Amino acid sequence: MINKKFLLLCILIFYPLKSMALIEVDITRGNLNPLPIAVSSISSSEADKVKLKKELKIDDIGLEISRVVENNLKTSGLFNPLDKEAFLQKPDIAHLKPRFEDWALIKAQALITGKINLKDGKLRVEFRLWDVLAGKEILALAFTTVPKNWRRIGHIITDKVYERLTGEKGYFDTRIIYVAEEGPKIQRIKKLAIMDQDGFNTKYLTLGNELVLTPRFNPTNQMVTYLSYFKNLPRVYLLDIETGIQEVVGDFPGMTFAPRFSPDGKKIIMSFAMDGKSDIYTMDLENRIVERITNHPSIDTSPSYSPDGKYIAFNSDRSGYQQIYVMKSDGSNVKRISFGNGLYGTPVWSPRGDLIAFTKLHKGKFYIGVMRTDGKGERLLTENYYQEAPSWSPNGRVLIFYRETKTDSKGEGFSAKLWSIDLTGYNERLVNTETDASDPSWSSLLSN
Amino acid sequence: MNLGKIYKNIFLVMFLGFVLSACATQTTTKIDSQIQGDVYTGTDTVEYLADGVPDRVFFATNESVLTTASRETLRKQAAWLRKNSEINVVLEGHADERGTREYNLALGERRANAAKDYLMTYGISSSRISVISYGKERPVDSGSNPLAWSKNRRSVTVKAN
Numbered sequence: 001m002i003n004k005k006f007l008l009l010c011i012l013i014f015y016p017l018k019s020m021a022l023i024e025v026d027i028t029r030g031n032l033n034p035l036p037i038a039v040s041s042i043s044s045s046e047a048d049k050v051k052l053k054k055e056l057k058i059d060d061i062g063l064e065i066s067r068v069v070e071n072n073l074k075t076s077g078l079f080n081p082l083d084k085e086a087f088l089q090k091p092d093i094a095h096l097k098p099r100f101e102d103w104a105l106i107k108a109q110a111l112i113t114g115k116i117n118l119k120d121g122k123l124r125v126e127f128r129l130w131d132v133l134a135g136k137e138i139l140a141l142a143f144t145t146v147p148k149n150w151r152r153i154g155h156i157i158t159d160k161v162y163e164r165l166t167g168e169k170g171y172f173d174t175r176i177i178y179v180a181e182e183g184p185k186i187q188r189i190k191k192l193a194i195m196d197q198d199g200f201n202t203k204y205l206t207l208g209n210e211l212v213l214t215p216r217f218n219p220t221n222q223m224v225t226y227l228s229y230f231k232n233l234p235r236v237y238l239l240d241i242e243t244g245i246q247e248v249v250g251d252f253p254g255m256t257f258a259p260r261f262s263p264d265g266k267k268i269i270m271s272f273a274m275d276g277k278s279d280i281y282t283m284d285l286e287n288r289i290v291e292r293i294t295n296h297p298s299i300d301t302s303p304s305y306s307p308d309g310k311y312i313a314f315n316s317d318r319s320g321y322q323q324i325y326v327m328k329s330d331g332s333n334v335k336r337i338s339f340g341n342g343l344y345g346t347p348v349w350s351p352r353g354d355l356i357a358f359t360k361l362h363k364g365k366f367y368i369g370v371m372r373t374d375g376k377g378e379r380l381l382t383e384n385y386y387q388e389a390p391s392w393s394p395n396g397r398v399l400i401f402y403r404e405t406k407t408d409s410k411g412e413g414f415s416a417k418l419w420s421i422d423l424t425g426y427n428e429r430l431v432n433t434e435t436d437a438s439d440p441s442w443s444s445l446l447s448n
Numbered sequence: 449m450n451l452g453k454i455y456k457n458i459f460l461v462m463f464l465g466f467v468l469s470a471c472a473t474q475t476t477t478k479i480d481s482q483i484q485g486d487v488y489t490g491t492d493t494v495e496y497l498a499d500g501v502p503d504r505v506f507f508a509t510n511e512s513v514l515t516t517a518s519r520e521t522l523r524k525q526a527a528w529l530r531k532n533s534e535i536n537v538v539l540e541g542h543a544d545e546r547g548t549r550e551y552n553l554a555l556g557e558r559r560a561n562a563a564k565d566y567l568m569t570y571g572i573s574s575s576r577i578s579v580i581s582y583g584k585e586r587p588v589d590s591g592s593n594p595l596a597w598s599k600n601r602r603s604v605t606v607k608a609n
Contacts, residue, residue, distance in 0.1 A: 185590035211585060213549060227553075232580065234553070255557055255581055258550040271554065273581065276512070276561030278554040299554040315551060321510065322551055343510075345548035359548050385592075388548045404545070411590035439549070 023109050023131055023138075025078050025166045032426075034080040035165070036107050038132075039070045041084065042114035042125060043092035051118055055147050062091070062116050065125065068154025069112060069161070071198060072172045076162065077427030082108055095128065100135045108132050112161060123147045127157050129164060139164045151200055156447055171393035172197060175443045176400065177215045177224055177241075178418060180204060181436040185407065185414040192226060194241065197442070199432030205239065214258065214389075215239075216441045219351075220265035224441075225249070227257045236270050238285070249283055256281075258301045263309045269293070271301040280314055280331075293331040304348045304356075305329065306373070313337075313347035313356050313373075324358055326373060337375030346389050349373075352396035355423075359388040359401075368401050370423065381425040391442045397423050400431060402438040487515050488598035493588045497605060501528045504604040505563060509544070509597070512558040514566060522563060525605055526570030536608040539563050541581040544597035549583060556581030563603040578608065 025035050042062030044052070052061045073079035087094075088102040095113035103111050114127035126142035141160055143153055152173060159170030180193040180202075192205040192212050206212055206228075215226035222241045227234060236250030236259040250256025254274035261268060266285055271278045280293040280303045294300040298318035305312055313326050324338040324347045338344040342362030349356055350370075360367040360380065366387045369380040387403040400420045407414045416438045418431035431440075482490035486508040495503045503525075505518035514522065529535060541560030543552035560579040568574055589596035 186587050188585070211582075213553075213585070234580065254579075255553065257553050271550070273554055273557040276558040276565075278557065299551065299558065301554050302548070302550045315548075317510075317551075322548075343547075345551050361546070361548075364546075386545065406592040407590055409591075411592075411596065414590060 023133070023165060034078055035109055036082055037073060037079045037110045037112065038082045038087060038103055038106065038108035039066045039073070039084075040087065040089075040094050040111065040113045041066045041091040042116055042127070043090075043095055044116035044118075048116060048118040052116075052123075052147060056150065058150075061123075061147070061150055062114070065116075065150055065154045065157070066112070066114070068151055068198070069158050072155065072158035073161070075198070075429060077422060078162075078166065082106055098130055098132075100130075100132050103130075103132045110161075110165065112157070114157070118147075121146070123150060123153070125153045125157075127160075129161055151196060152446070155196070155198075159445065159447075168397070169395045169445065171395050171398060171442070171445065173446045174394060175446070176418070176431070176440050177205075177217055177443070178402075178433070178437045178440040179212060179215065180433070181416050181438060182208075185411070192224075192239070193433075193435075193437070195433070202434050205241070205244070214439050216260050216391075217443045218261045218265040219263055219394075219444050220261075223261075223265070225259040225261060225268050225270075227259065236268065238268070249285070252281075258303065260304055262305050263307050269303045269305065269312065271303070280312070293329075294327075294334075295331075302346050306349045307351055307353045311349075311373070313349055315345050315347060322361075324356065324371075324375070326356075337371070337373070338378075339375060340378055348390055348392060350396045351392055351394055355396075357390040357392065357399055359390065368399060368421065370399075379425070381421050381423075382419075382428055387419070389439055391440050393442050394444045399423065400440045400442055402440060404438075482595060483598050485515075486511075486598065487517075488595075488601070489517060490599075493599050493602075497525065497607065498528050498532075501525055503606070504602045506598060507559055507601040507603070509546070509601065510555070512555065512562045514562055518563075519566060522566045523570060526567050526572055529567065529572045529576065530570075534609075536576045536578070538606045538608045539567075539577060539579050540586075540604045540606055541579065542586060542600055542602050542604070543584045544600045545584045545587065545592070546597060547584065553581050553583035556583045559601075559603045563605070 042065045044062045070081040073081050086106045095115050111130040117124040122144050124144045128137050129139035131138050155173040158172040162170035174197045177194045180191045181188050183189045189208040190212050191208045192215050195202040211229035213227040215224050224239045228237045234255040235248050236256040238249045239246045252272045256270050256272050259268050259270040267282045269282045272281050277297050278299045278301050280300050282291045298316050300316045302315040303312050312329050316325050322343040322345050324344045325336050327334040342360050344358050344360050346359045347356045355370045357370050365383050367380045368382050368390050371378040385406045390399040390401040398420050403419050404416045416436045418437045418440050421428040488506040497503050501524045502521045505521050539560040541556035543555045564577050587600040589599045
């Protein structure tokens with residue numbers, strides 16, 4: 001009786017809404033039926049094509065931009081980009097007015113079209129998103145940039161499409177900073193590297209002369225904090241990616257490590273180890289004032305602020321073993337939140353504020369998981385021989401982390417790679433990197 | 449004399465290993481003879497600061513407690529340092545690969561400091577000892593097995609000058 005009434009109410013509420021927005025993508029569950037989408041090549045005039053080919057050494061930049069979009073959409077796990085071979089309509093005509101029957105015939109539910117104009121050496125790309133079943137345009141935007149930034153156009157288009165269809169911000173116009181690794185396991189050479197979220201445009205930021213670890217993005221700008229063994233003194237450093245200027249910020253009389261920015265980007269929170277104990281400190285980047293946050297004979301490390309800056313999650317072995325704790329940002333009200341079997345490390349607060357991602361070690365296996373900020377609702381997303389250090393996509397839907405392989409009986413076959421997985425536990429993917437890689441950190445959206 | 453003692457120790461360890469292997473399964477025989485209570489007792493990777501003065505001590509998983517054997521090694525190091533007062537040392541603390549990177553950095557620091565504290569109680573001035581942690585970044589054995597991990601959980605005393 002009640003159920004029937006409830007159902008009726010649901011139908012009354014949701015039915016009209018549903019008919020207004022024909023296509024929508026639910027990102028809160030593992031998506032086993034990704035939305036079929038057609039990404040038409042971005043069209044351009046022959047004259048522009050020739051000019052762009054001269055500048056970029058790429059035959060058809062419009063086609064390549066559409067491939068960036070397709071790859072992003074596919075990687076998200078929420079969309080199924082259809083094979084261009086099956087498209088019946090030419091890109092330039094489709095962009096003016098799609099023949100929706102043709103696109104419906106190949107089972108496309110959404111269609112992306114676009115057009116390139118080259119003017120005064122600048123690349124102007126306009127694109128449209130069409131709802132095939134409703135037979136109408138649902139989004140139209142244009143962007144202008146220098147031609148060599150063409151991949152970013154593809155990422156921005158994907159972000160706009162993702163946002164329009166899922167109702168949440170995208171994460172495609174972003175970069176990953178990580179540690180590039182080479183050489184045998186007992187003598188690894190490590191360099192800071194940065195790349196676009198899809199693995200392109202890799203740049204190496206250090207030469208590999210000294211060990212570098214755990215780079216993390218400032219959520220508000222292009223600064224990075226990391227640990228460097230420069231002159232064999234492990235200290236926290238700050239690096240401006242734009243200018244390449246590096247400076248030591250954690251020059252304490254001992255090792256400083258595990259740095260991360262505060263959400264407003266104005267402070268660095270880190271561990272300082274001396275005399276066998278590690279405690280958590282902050283440093284204000286403007287006035288360089290240092291504050292001690294924890295004071296305990298145990299190891300306190302891997303601090304991570306909540307997005308509102310009011311709390312800090314951290315790793316401590318004060319109970320005897322590695323567990324996750326939360327405290328107020330002044331160090332008061334310390335509460336242990338991890339109580340499951342095993343050891344817990346690397347807490348990272350979600351940018352949405354509701355979850356903490358972590359690494360768990362239990363019975364010889366490593367897990368990446370999430371729990372609510374009170375420690376309840378633990379969910380393990382992936383299990384492996386070795387994996388750790390999750391970092392959130394800026395919209396809090398995807399985690400990137402690194403995984404190392406077991407060596408064989410001769411101690412060979414070691415590798416370290418970046419992987420990503422959706423918060424749902426689905427869509428686990430290897431992230432392309434030029435070299436072996438570890439310690440990934442995801443940037444904020446570069447544009448909005 | 450000292451060398452003779454080491455050989456005697458090795459023989460004892462091997463002998464114990466054989467005794468233990470009688471009740472252990474075949475696959476663990478080799479490991480048992482070189483690990484006791486999760487701590488490496490072999491000499492595979494050990495180098496010597498001087499005749500009969502081993503350069504490193506080993507730890508149990510997640511631990512920084514010095515074993516009886518470690519304390520003996522450190523007493524030898526302290527005696528050698530007392531004799532060679534012009535020598536300064538760096539204690540390099542390490543962890544195995546079965547832990548998160550940041551925690552391992554702290555753990556390596558804690559292990560090296562455990563060794564430093566012991567050297568200090570045997571009269572070595574803290575000004576002669578510096579400490580550095582490499583966490584899990586500098587393993588000596590690239591294996592992914594308990595024996596390799598036990599060799600990597602270590603504090604190594606290195607001459608600084």
